Amino acid sequence: MDNRSLNTGGFTLPGEAGYETLTLELAKKWGADVIRDSDGTQLSPEIIESDYDIYSTLCLVRADNEWAKANRSKLQQCCVMSRPVTAASDTVSVDLLDGYFKEQLVINADDDPKEWWQVFDRTTGEEVSVSDWSFDAASGAVTIAKAVKWHRYTVNFFCYRIWEEISMYNHVTNDWGDKEHLMPIDPIYPEARDQIRTYLKRWLEEHPHTKVVRLTSMFYNFWWFWGDPEKQKFIVNDWGSYEFSVSTGAIRQFEKEKGYRPKSEDFVNAGLYNNSYKVPSKLYRDWMDFVNAFVVEFGKECIDMIHEAGKLAFVFYNDHWIGIEPYNERFKDFGFDGIIDGIFNGFEARKVAECPAVSVREIRMHPYLFPTGVNGEPSFLPGGKPTDECKRYWTDIRRALLRKGVDRVGFGGYLHLVENHPDFVDYIEAMGHEFRALRNLHLEGASQEAPVKVALLTAWGNTRAWACCGHFNRGNYYNEVMEALSGMSVETVFISFDDILENGGVDTSIDVVINAGLVDDSWSGGDYWSDPRIVEAISEFVANGGGLIGVGEPTAQRHSSQYFQLSHVLGVDRELGRTRAFNRFEFEANADHFILQDNQDGLELGKKVDGIYLFDTQTEVLAAANGTPALSVRSFEKGRCVYLAGYRYDAANVRLLLRAILWSASKEQLMEHWQCSNYFTECAYYEKAGKLVVINNSNEPQETVVLSPKGEFSVSLAANESKIIEVS
Amino acid sequence: MDNRSLNTGGFTLPGEAGYETLTLELAKKWGADVIRDSDGTQLSPEIIESDYDIYSTLCLVRADNEWAKANRSKLQQCCVMSRPVTAASDTVSVDLLDGYFKEQLVINADDDPKEWWQVFDRTTGEEVSVSDWSFDAASGAVTIAKAVKWHRYTVNFFCYRIWEEISMYNHVTNDWGDKEHLMPIDPIYPEARDQIRTYLKRWLEEHPHTKVVRLTSMFYNFWWFWGDPEKQKFIVNDWGSYEFSVSTGAIRQFEKEKGYRPKSEDFVNAGLYNNSYKVPSKLYRDWMDFVNAFVVEFGKECIDMIHEAGKLAFVFYNDHWIGIEPYNERFKDFGFDGIIDGIFNGFEARKVAECPAVSVREIRMHPYLFPTGVNGEPSFLPGGKPTDECKRYWTDIRRALLRKGVDRVGFGGYLHLVENHPDFVDYIEAMGHEFRALRNLHLEGASQEAPVKVALLTAWGNTRAWACCGHFNRGNYYNEVMEALSGMSVETVFISFDDILENGGVDTSIDVVINAGLVDDSWSGGDYWSDPRIVEAISEFVANGGGLIGVGEPTAQRHSSQYFQLSHVLGVDRELGRTRAFNRFEFEANADHFILQDNQDGLELGKKVDGIYLFDTQTEVLAAANGTPALSVRSFEKGRCVYLAGYRYDAANVRLLLRAILWSASKEQLMEHWQCSNYFTECAYYEKAGKLVVINNSNEPQETVVLSPKGEFSVSLAANESKIIEVS
Incomplete structure (x- = not known):
């Protein structure tokens, strides 16, 4: 395969069993070199044994639900602040999970609440003495004696997470009905690590056709509380926060390593938690460091196994990405071969493009081939406009790709959803060409900054x-x-x-x-x-x-x-x-x-x-x-x-x-140094290639003049068009 | 004179020497019972000896400029924070009066700067050691040694105020040219009190025709820093703040009475000072109490002299009103006969109407008969619309007067300015009628709340x-x-x-x-x-x-x-x-x-x-x-x-x-209890009088229905009209 072809290569297609013809037709039309599976889809032998490279998604922490069900104390946890309850007398009862999604969270009373939990008078900010509250496991409520009338009270408590959040999202979004809920296990426990080793070993053996193991991702998901469906869908969604790495087990381990023990309030912070908008505390930085070290250490072990099986390991820069931290010093120790992220915008393209210590950088485009998009758009439902959506995202992403290149582009989800969208199928083919043209320029040499x-x-x-x-x-x-x-x-x-x-x-x-x-x-x-x-x-x-x-x-x-x-x-x-x-x-x-x-x-x-x-x-x-x-x-x-x-x-x-x-x-x-006169247009000069790229970021035709040390270049561009111009 | 006439009474007219005919004509047309002088105007014998009661304005602290000039250490002061200066090296010089109006403020170096002033590193919030700065009286600058490069520094220092602010405003607004600047003396000093006693005694003897001494007001003006005219007109204007009662003398006296000594920073508060938007500190409340007690004590002495001279004492609820505090317990001790305020709005009308312990409450309307208004409007200049202005203010004030009555209405300033505004002259006559009608209702009994x-x-x-x-x-x-x-x-x-x-x-x-x-x-x-x-x-x-x-x-x-x-x-x-x-x-x-x-x-x-x-x-x-x-x-x-x-x-x-x-x-x-169906209209029911007043607050005709326990009343009102309806 020609590495520099504009028609083929650098494209990852989501295959779908039952749609083998469509899969192979689109693989050809879109110039795919790789076929992948997705959460909820399978690849059939007909696809797996085709000439395409196979990426197989693998999420180690939700991979073996039987083990998870049999080892519920090894499920992942998190620390939760109950919704504030106002005391109307000197006794107040706090229903801990009120407002939360009870299919996501179950109270962890295995670790002694009196040791692990904290109750706060949030009107004064003072902690309530452990002797002044009691937990009733049957009702899931904490009762506070000696409450002050009209003060607000909250309880910090630990929960097991009984539905792995990404799978939960996919399940709910795609109406998977009574399909079993997958549960996330926590490799902080040696037993869970053993299980993951065993599982991965077997999985590698069972996937001889897989070239790339696409890890989704390592162990801990970003922070995502869902709400009681009667009240609100989501409570918080923070891609950067480590709250889902918190557990009684991890805290015990942290204490051994760092010499001190965080309290629940260190994670709850009066309801702010450690969200990305909060300036990180010293303790939280220590926590991130602790988790990062652990994820790299055990992650490397898994990646070594993958390599030993003769396969490559790519990582998804999302979902269970917590602790991976590509921009941290330790990242190179994983030994990942590639990184992939699902993106909408230019800054996310740069996040992937500048990731160090990997050979392959891939962007997964949106819309994801799901009925509705992550942003709530009805992408492939009636009324959806997947082509317009994709064009909008691509316009923003393309700007970023002028500056720093990535190696691959791809999609995920149910391929059959594109069947009734021939304009989308055509657009993706054209977008693939444009992508490869930009990629090729970067292969010759960086664009001038x-x-x-x-x-x-x-x-x-x-x-x-x-x-x-x-x-x-x-x-x-x-x-x-x-x-x-x-x-x-x-x-x-x-x-x-x-x-x-x-x-x-x-x-x-x-x-x-x-x-x-x-x-x-x-x-x-x-x-x-x-x-x-x-x-x-x-x-x-x-x-x-x-x-x-x-x-x-x-x-x-x-x-x-x-x-x-x-x-x-x-x-x-x-x-x-x-x-x-x-x-x-x-x-x-x-x-x-x-x-x-x-x-x-x-x-x-x-x-x-x-x-x-x-x-x-x-x-x-x-x-x-x-x-x-x-x-x-x-x-x-x-x-x-x-x-x-x-x-x-x-x-x-x-x-x-x-x-x-x-x-x-x-x-x-x-x-006057490689800038466009018309601000709807932008340009990049690739000195080694002797080429100038001019892009139109608008939906209207544009005329522009590129000012440069090599003279002025007048360019006409159709709506959204990009042009490559030879510079002598 | 009929106390309940709609045509005359309850109206204070500003007279003006040189315009005797106009004065007496308008006094008749507007139904005035009182003629007053104003800052900048005189009443001639022809006016003073007419049948009208005479109000004479008197501002005791700026009354004798010769004494003030001869006793500059007894001038009023204030504490000032210099504008922040950024250190560009380890030495920084702060020009104390930079940005301030040098015709208002003069540095007080009579009281030892090292004892009274404070220098702050405002980047850290820390005070600079007294040994690390020096003041040069010749340049008016403080030089800070051991400065930290790029930190901001300010100096808290004391100033004499050399131009009494209200007179300054009147001077500047009316282009009084080289008319001598009046300086405010501070009765905190026994010598100044003696001088005020002497002056007042003589003044009372020299004003036999004066019926009411209209004090403007007692001793301390509200806080009003003017700016360097090259940079900004005003720096701060806070009617409620006691900053102009602050002086080295008052602080010494405060220390004797309260047992502790405020520092300059207690008044400066990192540049917030004690402005009305700041929650008052304990110290500031103590300061207000101290000033209030002093103003009442010495004020009472002055008022007693006025009473002994057979005259009444009215006080202006503005200008030098600091320490008077009509809503405080001590106010009744003054023995004031009346209170007057210059107002624009309903809330200010209520402020006067609900003032306790006086017999007469008067509102002075705007526009003040000055070329330009306090709000910056060109009231009597070309392009000014004094009738529209007054109607706008009256509409808001009238609403308030439905609820609580006042006894008098009036104007101030240069009467001759109305000569070219016949519509204004007619409007004020009509407004006077409307005012008296409302006043009369309240004289019969309060309106229903x-x-x-x-x-x-x-x-x-x-x-x-x-x-x-x-x-x-x-x-x-x-x-x-x-x-x-x-x-x-x-x-x-x-x-x-x-x-x-x-x-x-x-x-x-x-x-x-x-x-x-x-x-x-x-x-x-x-x-x-x-x-x-x-x-x-x-x-x-x-x-x-x-x-x-x-x-x-x-x-x-x-x-x-x-x-x-x-x-x-x-x-x-x-x-x-x-x-x-x-x-x-x-x-x-x-x-x-x-x-x-x-x-x-x-x-x-x-x-x-x-x-x-x-x-x-x-x-x-x-x-x-x-x-x-x-x-x-x-x-x-x-x-x-x-x-x-x-x-x-x-x-x-x-x-x-x-x-x-x-x-x-x-x-x-x-x-349904005395409310109007149409929100552009409002009403008040005077039960004792058996009368209902309905007002139209809009500039358009309105139809409305008053709902009440006495039935419904349909009313048609012309623009801005009020109607009085008999309720049986």
Whole structure:
């Protein structure tokens, strides 16, 4: 097979038993080189024994339900905070699972509640003495004696998880009826590890045709509480949170290794848990480290077995991905051969594309071939528009693939669902061609980045590079900015406050630091902004000529005399409730600025932070909304700052951000370095290949001119089109 | 003179020397019984010796500028925080008055800076050691040695105030050119008190025709920092703040009386000072008490002199009103005969109308007869529309006067400015008639209130009854609600958190508690919401059948597991940055509810708090905006709660609030108790007089039906009209 063909290769097709003809027809039309199974589908011998490589999905923790049923104390757990109950007298009873999905969670009373649980008066924040509450296993309720009337009480308790969440989602989404619920076992227990070893050994023997074992993923799913179906479908869904690695067993093991024992409240945090928006505590970082070390250690053992069986091991960067952490140092120790993720957007494409220490990087496109999509769209149901959906996702993903390449593309699910969508079948064929063309360019050499290095500064830093809390969190300024950056020809890195503290400053190779978020959240930085070393380091960075871009509530904390702790650098601050008696500097917005040169029709930044005011009279306002600055700029010593009261990813705002970056880096001339005149279009120059790619991100035809050191290139593009141009 | 005439009486006219004919003509046309002077105007003998009563304005602290100039150490002071300066090296110099108006403030270096001032590193919040800074009087700058590079530094320092602020405003507004700047002296010093006694004695002798001494006001002006004219006009303007009573002299006296000495930072509070939006500290309450006691003591002495001279003493409820506190216990000790305030709105009318312990209550209308208005409107300049302005204010004030009467109405300023506005002259004549008609009804007996008692709960309570931070703070939920209440036929009281703590609960005579504000502000309550006793008391109140209405961020505090500390009662809470990973209960808004019965065209609540979510599934959403609840209701035990994510005073929302009050009080039937069917109209029933007043608050004709126990009354009203109807 020609590795550089535009018609075939680099494409993973979901096969489906009973639809062998369709499977093989589409494999040919779409140029697949690999056929995979999916949760809920089987591959028949006719498919398995075809000439295609076979990927087989394998989820080790839900693979043997008989063992799980026979070893219920080895099921995975989690720590749960009951819904608050208001005491109407001096005794109050808390129904622990009220509001939760009882097919997901079962109370763990095997580990002594008095040792493991905690009861809190959430009105005062104080823990209720262990002697003042009792648990009744029959009713599943904790009764608190000596309650204070009208206080809110909650119970932190441990649960077994009796329905593996991804399988649960697939089961419910596809109406699998009375198909048995699969349960997740926890390899923290030696018995479970033995069982997984035994199972994997047998499985490898039983799958001689499998070339790639596609692990989905290792052991612990991201955090996903479902609700009582009478009340709400989901309670929380956080791709980044380790809450489903928490168990009494893991805590005991953690204590042995780290020398101290977390309490339930360390995981519950008054109901915040350790969600991705919360600045991680020292304890939680220790916990992540502990889980990561364990997952890598036992994961490596499994991967070694796969390799010994002559197969490759790919990992799915989702589902049970907790503890895998591709961007951490230990990841290389797994020995994975490839990584795959199911994605919708550009930033997720970059997350896969920049994954280190693997040979193959694959993106699984959406819509997944399920009746309804993860985003709730009726993809393959009546009224669904799978082609439009896919085109929308591909447009965002393609931008990112201009910058960093991946090796493969694929789909998953029930192949037969595409039968009645011939336009979708045709579109995927064309998309495959376009994908391969881009992949081939990267195989020749990287696309040029503008020589400007942008660092996104958060509490997570590189640990959550190109990630937030799951798929695109629309409205989250950090995620919106990250999505814009994913297709921009700038070098993007992710730094944390701890990086700055450890390095004693901002890495001098960085041109521009971006801080985007809301007060207290992990993206803005929360309490890190009370640390004067951070204020000093970033002030110094800007004073020395660096750029700083703040979005929303950058550098915000209720600390001392300002709310934005870098108000003296950014030149703006925000009014809170207590400061409304003050008058503020008046201003006139002046849009005549480099940053707004392409946005003369006005800004649409989406939802903005209100109450912004000028720190002094040296700040220049470029745009205002409701009488307060929406976009402002300011010099600080040798550096430059930009403040945006909001940010929303769209073509106009990608251009705005690009210009803000170049201006704040004092590198305005780079607007003529492989940039398009028309912001609905973007381009990438592949120097080694001598080729220029120009893409149209809009649904309308566009004319554009590429400005470059090699001259100007005028290009006409049909709606959504991409063109490859030879550059001599 | 007939006390009940509709044509004359109860009207104070500003006379003006040089315009004697106009003065006497208008006095007749407008039915004045009193002629007054104003700051900047004189009354000539022809006016003074006419048949009219004479009010003479007198501001004792700026009355004798020669004495002030000769005794500059006895001028009033204030404590100032310099603008923050960022250290660019290990030495930083702070120009203390940078940004301030140097014609208002002069640095006080007479009192040892090292003893009185404080220098802060505002990046860390730590005070700089006294040995690490020095003050240079020549440059007016403090130099800080051992500064930390890039930290922000401020200096708290004391200033003399060298231009009395109200006179400064009048001077600047009327272009008085090189007219001498009047300086305020501080009666905290015995020498200044002696001077005031001497001056007042002479003044009383020299004003034989004066019937009423109109004190403007006692000694200390509300807080009003002006800015460097190059940068900003005003820095802060807070009618309620005691910052201009602060001086080295007063602090020394305070220490003697209270036994401890405040530091400059107690007044500066990291730049918040003690503004009205800040929850008052214990120290600040002590300070207010100290100033109040002093102002009453020395004030009484002055008033006694006025009485001994056979004159009456009226006080202006504005300008130098600090320490007077009409709603405090000590106020009656002054012995004032009357109170006057310059007002725009209904809530201000109530503030005057409910002032205790005086015989005469007078409202001074706007526009003030100055070229431009306090609100910046070009009242009597070309383009000004003084009639429209006055009609707008009167419409809001009239609503309030339906509920509580005042005795007099008046104007101030330069009378000649009305000469070219014949429509204004006619309108004021008509307004005078309407005013007297309402006044006369109250003289016969109070208007009926619906038997429902509403308590506005804030950190200030009754100390700031019918007041906020000055004139109408549009956008402040508390002020918007208060303005709506000012013309509503319900009993309104003002309670504080301390009242609840001292009484061990909410007064049981109260039907509905309203908490309206933003987190941390004095209107919402700030840290009081971390006190479980408050949570218990209000929960208990509602559980026993009380009503609770929350607006904006009611009961909000970052404390324990919820943000709204009464989320379990209100049934809603608010998302902050760290909670965005969570899913929330879905809902459908259902507008079919008693509260919305008259608002079927939709709600326009103005700017709303975002991110509101349901505490559980028992809360009913009546209206939503951007996918989150804007108006919700919920029962809690025997009581009922209403939550509004925003509130703006207008006719539709007055009706909305009335219905919310009656519903939450479980007194829905009161909608038929002297209420109008058409919400652009309102009515009041004067039982003793057997009269019903119906007013049209809109600029269009309206038809309405008054529902009452005495039957229905259909009324047609021209735009803005009021009608008095006999009820048999």
